[in-house]
Amino acid sequence: MIRNKLSVIKVGGNIIDNEKQLKLFLNNFKKISGLKILVHGGGKIATKISKKLKINSEIIDGRRITDKSTLDIIAMVYAGKINKNIVSNLQSINCNAIGLSGPDGNTIEAKKRPIKKINYGFVGDITKINMELLVLLLNNEYTPVICSLSHDKKGQLLNTNADTIAASVAISLSINYDVNLFYCFEKNGVLDLIGDKKSVINHLDYIGYTKLKQKGVIDGGMVPKIDNCFDALKNGVKIVKIGSIKMINSNIPHTKIVI
Amino acid sequence: MIRNKLSVIKVGGNIIDNEKQLKLFLNNFKKISGLKILVHGGGKIATKISKKLKINSEIIDGRRITDKSTLDIIAMVYAGKINKNIVSNLQSINCNAIGLSGPDGNTIEAKKRPIKKINYGFVGDITKINMELLVLLLNNEYTPVICSLSHDKKGQLLNTNADTIAASVAISLSINYDVNLFYCFEKNGVLDLIGDKKSVINHLDYIGYTKLKQKGVIDGGMVPKIDNCFDALKNGVKIVKIGSIKMINSNIPHTKIVI
Numbered sequence: 001m002i003r004n005k006l007s008v009i010k011v012g013g014n015i016i017d018n019e020k021q022l023k024l025f026l027n028n029f030k031k032i033s034g035l036k037i038l039v040h041g042g043g044k045i046a047t048k049i050s051k052k053l054k055i056n057s058e059i060i061d062g063r064r065i066t067d068k069s070t071l072d073i074i075a076m077v078y079a080g081k082i083n084k085n086i087v088s089n090l091q092s093i094n095c096n097a098i099g100l101s102g103p104d105g106n107t108i109e110a111k112k113r114p115i116k117k118i119n120y121g122f123v124g125d126i127t128k129i130n131m132e133l134l135v136l137l138l139n140n141e142y143t144p145v146i147c148s149l150s151h152d153k154k155g156q157l158l159n160t161n162a163d164t165i166a167a168s169v170a171i172s173l174s175i176n177y178d179v180n181l182f183y184c185f186e187k188n189g190v191l192d193l194i195g196d197k198k199s200v201i202n203h204l205d206y207i208g209y210t211k212l213k214q215k216g217v218i219d220g221g222m223v224p225k226i227d228n229c230f231d232a233l234k235n236g237v238k239i240v241k242i243g244s245i246k247m248i249n250s251n252i253p254h255t256k257i258v259i
Numbered sequence: 260m261i262r263n264k265l266s267v268i269k270v271g272g273n274i275i276d277n278e279k280q281l282k283l284f285l286n287n288f289k290k291i292s293g294l295k296i297l298v299h300g301g302g303k304i305a306t307k308i309s310k311k312l313k314i315n316s317e318i319i320d321g322r323r324i325t326d327k328s329t330l331d332i333i334a335m336v337y338a339g340k341i342n343k344n345i346v347s348n349l350q351s352i353n354c355n356a357i358g359l360s361g362p363d364g365n366t367i368e369a370k371k372r373p374i375k376k377i378n379y380g381f382v383g384d385i386t387k388i389n390m391e392l393l394v395l396l397l398n399n400e401y402t403p404v405i406c407s408l409s410h411d412k413k414g415q416l417l418n419t420n421a422d423t424i425a426a427s428v429a430i431s432l433s434i435n436y437d438v439n440l441f442y443c444f445e446k447n448g449v450l451d452l453i454g455d456k457k458s459v460i461n462h463l464d465y466i467g468y469t470k471l472k473q474k475g476v477i478d479g480g481m482v483p484k485i486d487n488c489f490d491a492l493k494n495g496v497k498i499v500k501i502g503s504i505k506m507i508n509s510n511i512p513h514t515k516i517v518i
Contacts, residue, residue, distance in 0.1 A: 097363075
């Protein structure tokens, strides 16, 4: 059986926050040949709207602490504003996008994270991806655009990290396809020297990652991101790369995660 | 060829605004046998959030005037908050719901309404329903939950009346199915005497409608709603009823629109 190629692309928050950057990104996304899925979270728009509505949310280790009001904002901003903005933009350039959040067709089922040292609030750890729905849509030439909102199938929406969703979707679909996973953001990859844009690491293995983590070069939200990369490679995903979306169709520097 | 039955149900804003009423409604919706589609708009939640964000929106003849900021709120509240709340609630009672807005898979394509006497702002008049997507989902046992947000396929989201969307979806799918269209709200039907809940009109034809409009008994948002009912019946929809969701599975009074 010939296996089709599938690209799972995660877009970073700083790109989403910038309308011009986002349009450029979506134009490049559109040009990717073959089957593809886009995954996105929020960025600073949720924080901005929270502030206007006088709701404060805390971030620990790159993860937002999600109380009831913050979850409400996330549902509105991720599944409403951002997802529909991305989907309508893709539709305008003839990419037949369809927006999905966790509850939609049970795309992302999760379990509320148990309270240990930190109470993350309404945060969900993924238990199941509905790959049948994604395969159905892909087979019918739709491009799923998944936002980082999950649910527990008991009526509770949950906040789930978009990087983790991208990895879980990629892993789950690697049963059906040869999956390449791309974490795209405003930089060209993981940097060896903080602030030096030219110091992109071409290949990052687990030993290298551990060293950079110890040195404090890799920290914050990059830690769970790279953990997700290794997790994906260990569980059937063929290629995992971090960098600009341009890395997919050109030879510009980027970071390839290797095991 | 045996034609399947399809129920298109529109849920009113006052039900959406009341969490308990909404749960009851969704439980009744779940019990409807055969293929079904739910259509919803917003209600007062959008207005409340607009106020908190200090955005004011005007309503003329039951239709909201939609400027850029109001459109933003509509995308967040209709496609985000309300749609995902309904979908996750349906999922929790084993109804395999999937949320859709206009841009999703190009479900509802519309044209920005030309400025005549009134400038409605970013309001869309429907030009196309993607019935192929709806049929694909229905055939695969998904229940579409459509919110009243359309797009122009040029990257612009648009606000479209939910009653009109329900009628357009019903008309468009009457090529494939025997479609029954139900406008559900907090009352038992169209009333003959304002304020008298027991005065439900059982059958309303065009002459009766015209008379009640002249008397001022039918006004505001009910006028375009009933116009949509007649439009649906003239264009292939089998049955159109207005009342409580209970009218679908029981014999309680309701208004049947007849031509």
